[in-house]
Amino acid sequence: MSVLVFLEHHGGELQKGSLGVLGKAATLGDDVSAVLAGGDVRSLAAEAGKYGAKTVYVLEDDSLEPPTPQPRVDVLATLVQDKGFDAVLFGNSVLAADVAAGLAARLDAGLNWDLVDLSSDFVGKRPALQDSVLVDVGWRSTPRLALFRAGSFDPAESGGGEPAIEDVSVDFEEHSRGAKVVSQEAEQSSGPSIEDADVIVAGGRGLGAPENFTLAEELAKALGGAVGATRAVVDAGWYPYSAQIGQTGKVVSPKLYVALGISGAIQHKVGMQSSNVIVAINKDPNAPIFEFSDLGVVGDVHEIVPKLTELIQQRKT
Amino acid sequence: MKIAVCVKHVPEGHARLDPTSKRLDRTGEGALNHFDANAVEEALRLKGDSDSEVVVVSLGPERAADSLRKALAMGADRAVLVSDDAAAGSDLVATSAILAKALERENADLVLFGQQASDADGAVLWAAVAERLHRPVVSQAAELTLTDGSLRVKRQTEFGYDVIEAPLPAVVAVSDAINEPRYPSLKGIMGAKKKPFETLSLGDVGVDAAQAGDAGSKTEVLALGEPPSRGDARKIEDGGNAAQEIVDFLAEKRLV
Numbered sequence: 099m100s101v102l103v104f105l106e107h108h109g110g111e112l113q114k115g116s117l118g119v120l121g122k123a124a125t126l127g128d129d130v131s132a133v134l135a136g137g138d139v140r141s142l143a144a145e146a147g148k149y150g151a152k153t154v155y156v157l158e159d160d161s162l163e164p165p166t167p168q169p170r171v172d173v174l175a176t177l178v179q180d181k182g183f184d185a186v187l188f189g190n191s192v193l194a195a196d197v198a199a200g201l202a203a204r205l206d207a208g209l210n211w212d213l214v215d216l217s218s219d220f221v222g223k224r225p226a227l228q229d230s231v232l233v234d235v236g237w238r239s240t241p242r243l244a245l246f247r248a249g250s251f252d253p254a255e256s257g258g259g260e261p262a263i264e265d266v267s268v269d270f271e272e273h274s275r276g277a278k279v280v281s282q283e284a285e286q287s288s289g290p291s292i293e294d295a296d297v298i299v300a301g302g303r304g305l306g307a308p309e310n311f312t313l314a315e316e317l318a319k320a321l322g323g324a325v326g327a328t329r330a331v332v333d334a335g336w337y338p339y340s341a342q343i344g345q346t347g348k349v350v351s352p353k354l355y356v357a358l359g360i361s362g363a364i365q366h367k368v369g370m371q372s373s374n375v376i377v378a379i380n381k382d383p384n385a386p387i388f389e390f391s392d393l394g395v396v397g398d399v400h401e402i403v404p405k406l407t408e409l410i411q412q413r414k415t
Numbered sequence: 416m417k418i419a420v421c422v423k424h425v426p427e428g429h430a431r432l433d434p435t436s437k438r439l440d441r442t443g444e445g446a447l448n449h450f451d452a453n454a455v456e457e458a459l460r461l462k463g464d465s466d467s468e469v470v471v472v473s474l475g476p477e478r479a480a481d482s483l484r485k486a487l488a489m490g491a492d493r494a495v496l497v498s499d500d501a502a503a504g505s506d507l508v509a510t511s512a513i514l515a516k517a518l519e520r521e522n523a524d525l526v527l528f529g530q531q532a533s534d535a536d537g538a539v540l541w542a543a544v545a546e547r548l549h550r551p552v553v554s555q556a557a558e559l560t561l562t563d564g565s566l567r568v569k570r571q572t573e574f575g576y577d578v579i580e581a582p583l584p585a586v587v588a589v590s591d592a593i594n595e596p597r598y599p600s601l602k603g604i605m606g607a608k609k610k611p612f613e614t615l616s617l618g619d620v621g622v623d624a625a626q627a628g629d630a631g632s633k634t635e636v637l638a639l640g641e642p643p644s645r646g647d648a649r650k651i652e653d654g655g656n657a658a659q660e661i662v663d664f665l666a667e668k669r670l671v
């Protein structure tokens with residue numbers, strides 16, 4: 099079984115998510131390769147060897163540094179066609195999901211997504227329907243494409259040596275070069291880091307309006323904690339990106355996580371599911387967040403939170 | 416200009432898998448995937464007062480007509496439903512092949528998708544469809560603007576925000592924060608009944624039954640199991656005393 103792992107890099111570093119997947123691939127068999135495409139990527143190839151890549155395919159090209167998926171589909175399709183890989187593995191990210199799905203269509207290859215594990219006989223484990231069921235999934239043809247849920251595997255060095263480095267050359271499709279990144283805005287972190295907080299009070303769209311974030315802030319202050327947010331409210335400009343929790347935000351594991359008006363989408367869950375105690379207030383009794391809360395409260399945040407803050411303040415005095 | 420919006424009819428409430436077929440149980444009530452309401456809203460916003468056309472496209476059972484009608488009631492101009500028993504159980508490869516064929520017939524300048532299907536949570540279909548259509552794709556759009564012949568998207572990644580431009584025709588998947596979808600008005604609901612509505616079979620869109628449904632799928636569900644449980648979770652209704660109950664719970668856990 100020959101396996102190819104899609105490696106992502108940012109700011110001169112290989113990303114943990116894809117290294118975790120590479121480490122996983124190395125536990126499944128020995129024929130493991132990785133692929134890196136971007137500006138200054140040759141220097142990163144050796145690092146991939148430590149995580150189990152025997153061969154690293156490199157396409158060093160400044161025009162590939164911006165994270166657009168379609169040229170990467172061309173790169174992977176070329177490699178699969180030339181080398182005949184049995185499987186291509188991806189760690190989920192905004193970029194990787196689009197590369198994986200584009201490759202599936204290009205090659206008419208099966209893609210299983212949101213996997214949390216994979217066995218050496220290629221049966222994948224996927225929690226489905228808001229994680230209410232754990233499904234075993236398989237493939238009917240090769241190459242098998244697998245997209246793993248963010249954070250499924252911690253990167254583990256497997257003691258591998260220097261990998262062989264091979265250059266790849268690719269003819270790009272015209273449509274692949276259509277989308278262009280014109281600017282990138284790095285995260286501005288301000289205030290105390292939420293990753294170290296013992297208590298996090300996170301707000302979602304159920305707060306109703308940006309100014310209602312004061313409800314979360316006051317409760318957080320009473321509990322001695324920090325404030326977090328969902329992508330929906332960050333994208334809408336209600337709260338800064340640095341406070342976002344989830345797949346494209348921070349991964350946190352405080353002693354207490356209080357979710358206010360948050361539905362509990364999978365992409366939010368992956369950022370906070372290892373919190374010790376989770377308390378959720380949501381007015382929809384069917385909200386997915388209740389599936390993984392220790393205390394779920396069906397009710398209105400505007401009614402409950404001010405009282406809760408007051409009661410906690412009273413206890414302290 | 417023509418804008419096509421791909422929308423899905425999803426089960427309402429708690430979705431479940433049928434233990435025998437191992438497929439999603441679609442026998443209960445369904446509704447328009449709420450993430451797709453954002454895509455419909457965005458198409459209507461881009462259309463504005465212009466004479467652009469907004470066509471909504473879905474692949475699904477006959478009942479998916481309800482979701483398309485809702486999109487028409489919101490203001491879309493026309494609906495296309497691809498419905499065929501042979502398409503049931505299509506995976507990503509098969510679904511993207513069928514939708515791409517239906518979209519080729521439309522030849523829209525812009526194809527919009529929602530952020531994810533609430534039953535599948537794949538958040539992947541657009542990239543597969545764009546590949547089949549040979550068009551540029553941009554996903555997770557939190558802001559979208561069109562200027563003569565090209566589009567501009569602001570979108571979130573793991574590292575911050577990127578601004579991406581692409582020439583039309585193109586495919587864009589919007590985030591759920593891009594807008595606040597309107598509710599259909601009574602007038603909209605009445606008007607929707609008179610809007611053009613096409614129901615097509617696989618043959619009509621030029622897809623061979625062998626490329627669709629179970630036969631055309633490259634992945635399969637092998638078994639269903641129980642996920643690990645989180646222990647003794649409690650759920651209460653607020654009867655006016657919830658704040659105190661939360662404090663008691665936190666005190667019991669020694670968190671206050």
Ligand SMILES: Cc1cc2nc3c(=O)[nH]c(=O)nc-3n(C[C@H](O)[C@H](O)[C@H](O)COP(=O)(O)OP(=O)(O)OC[C@H]3O[C@@H](n4cnc5c(N)ncnc54)[C@H](O)[C@@H]3O)c2cc1C
Pocket residue numbers: 191192301302303304305306327328329330331342343344345346347348358359360361362363364365366369379380381382385397398399400530531538555591
């Ligand atoms: C590639 C990708 C990456 C993503 N990354 C992230 C990420 O990093 N972090 C993240 O959070 N999301 C992420 N998402 C988005 C995620 O899928 C959800 O869209 C998002 O988490 C929803 O945010 P929300 O819970 O605030 O809003 P909604 O889903 O709109 O939920 C609002 C909730 O508030 C409840 N509510 C409304 N009014 C009240 C009230 N008065 N009192 C109590 N409850 C009320 C509602 O019942 C509802 O459940 C990502 C999505 C994709 C596709």
Ligand SMILES: Nc1ncnc2c1ncn2[C@@H]1O[C@H](COP(=O)(O)O)[C@@H](O)[C@H]1O
Pocket residue numbers: 421422423424448450451454472473474475510514527528529530531532533535536537538539540541
């Ligand atoms: N059967 C379908 N018919 C039309 N559009 C769909 C269908 N399934 C998914 N979509 C679109 O693809 C998006 C992503 O779906 P998914 O990748 O399945 O999570 C949805 O938000 C819809 O816009």
